[in-house]
Amino acid sequence: MKIAIIGTGNLGKSIAKGILHSNGATTLYLTKRDTSELAPFEKYGNVKLTSDNIQAVQESDIIIFAVQPGHLAKILEDIKGSLTEKHVLISTAAGFPIQNMEAIVGAHNYILRAMPNTAISVGKSMTCICANAPGQKRMDLAQAIFDRMGHTMAISEELMQAATVICASGIAFWMRLVRATTQGAIQLGFDAKEAQELAVHTCNGAAGLLIDSHSHPEAEIDKVTTPRGCTIEGLNEMEHQGLSSSLIRGIVASFEKINQIKQM
Ligand SMILES: NC(=O)C1=CN([C@@H]2O[C@H](COP(=O)(O)OP(=O)(O)OC[C@H]3O[C@@H](n4cnc5c(N)ncnc54)[C@H](O)[C@@H]3O)[C@@H](O)[C@H]2O)C=CC1
Numbered sequence: 630m631k632i633a634i635i636g637t638g639n640l641g642k643s644i645a646k647g648i649l650h651s652n653g654a655t656t657l658y659l660t661k662r663d664t665s666e667l668a669p670f671e672k673y674g675n676v677k678l679t680s681d682n683i684q685a686v687q688e689s690d691i692i693i694f695a696v697q698p699g700h701l702a703k704i705l706e707d708i709k710g711s712l713t714e715k716h717v718l719i720s721t722a723a724g725f726p727i728q729n730m731e732a733i734v735g736a737h738n739y740i741l742r743a744m745p746n747t748a749i750s751v752g753k754s755m756t757c758i759c760a761n762a763p764g765q766k767r768m769d770l771a772q773a774i775f776d777r778m779g780h781t782m783a784i785s786e787e788l789m790q791a792a793t794v795i796c797a798s799g800i801a802f803w804m805r806l807v808r809a810t811t812q813g814a815i816q817l818g819f820d821a822k823e824a825q826e827l828a829v830h831t832c833n834g835a836a837g838l839l840i841d842s843h844s845h846p847e848a849e850i851d852k853v854t855t856p857r858g859c860t861i862e863g864l865n866e867m868e869h870q871g872l873s874s875s876l877i878r879g880i881v882a883s884f885e886k887i888n889q890i891k892q893m
């Protein structure tokens with residue numbers, strides 16, 4: 630599989646690492662206006678670095694656009710003359726609708742949007758994907774690529790903004806919860822390194838319980854909460870302080886913001 634990542638910044642580098650660690654590409658083009666920062670990728674034999682987007686497109690089958698939304702239209706204009714029927718276009722640009730891509734390159738192309746998160750670099754991204762009508766024929770291919778780097782879900786485009794908040798911004802939200810747990814553990818006597826280890830692996834275990842058993846969080850909570858015990862005491866105090874409410878309000882605020890700053 631010949632893949633190009635157009636615009637290898639924060640997310641593009643994470644995707645590149647995920648593809649390389651999952652052996653997901655025979656050739657991987659990474660483009661950036663100044664490629665010097667991408668030098669660490671040169672150690673991989675199948676990686677080619679270039680600032681020439683047209684060359685990367687011509688020599689690849691799957692094109693992943695990981696540029697800021699404001700740069701995408703110009704790049705699509707630049708490369709549209711090099712597109713052939715083999716190309717599958719996948720954009721990660723938040724808030725740049727498929728319709729706008731179609732208006733530039735043509736609605737006959739396979740056009741998809743993917744919203745991975747930065748955990749793609751360690752093969753654990755939650756990636757939501759949607760496609761235009763022709764692109765539906767390439768959904769399986771796109772899901773196969775991103776499934777190698779985590780978990781995927783096909784969604785309708787109208788939910789892409791919500792998916793961005795829950796999955797992409799969600800990494801930051803979960804990090805803050807882990808940090809708060811770590812701070813609590815330090816207050817209880819663990820050193821910072823131990824505290825983070827405890828927090829991270831407990832978080833991983835909680836997610837693992839839900840992923841493997843498909844059970845409901847409250848069912849797992851019921852198994853832990855001894856009547857008159859310490860867990861329910863802590864949980865109820867967290868809720869008195871607004872834990873669930875603050876998370877939900879934060880998610881809604883994030884969603885309102887993304888709808889203000891993005892086009893769709
Ligand atoms: N899923 C996620 O977790 C996240 C997604 N995003 C979305 O992903 C996209 C990329 O975000 P970041 O990686 O944070 O941005 P970034 O600014 O770090 O990376 C974009 C890269 O594109 C390069 N670039 C700009 N114009 C170019 C051109 N003409 N040719 C080649 N390269 C060019 C820039 O030099 C830069 O390195 C954005 O649309 C953003 O909305 C952003 C952050 C997180």
Ligand SMILES: O=C(O)[C@@H]1CCC=N1
Pocket residue numbers: 723793797798
């Ligand atoms: O914070 C943001 O606006 C971008 C989109 C999703 C993650 N980062």
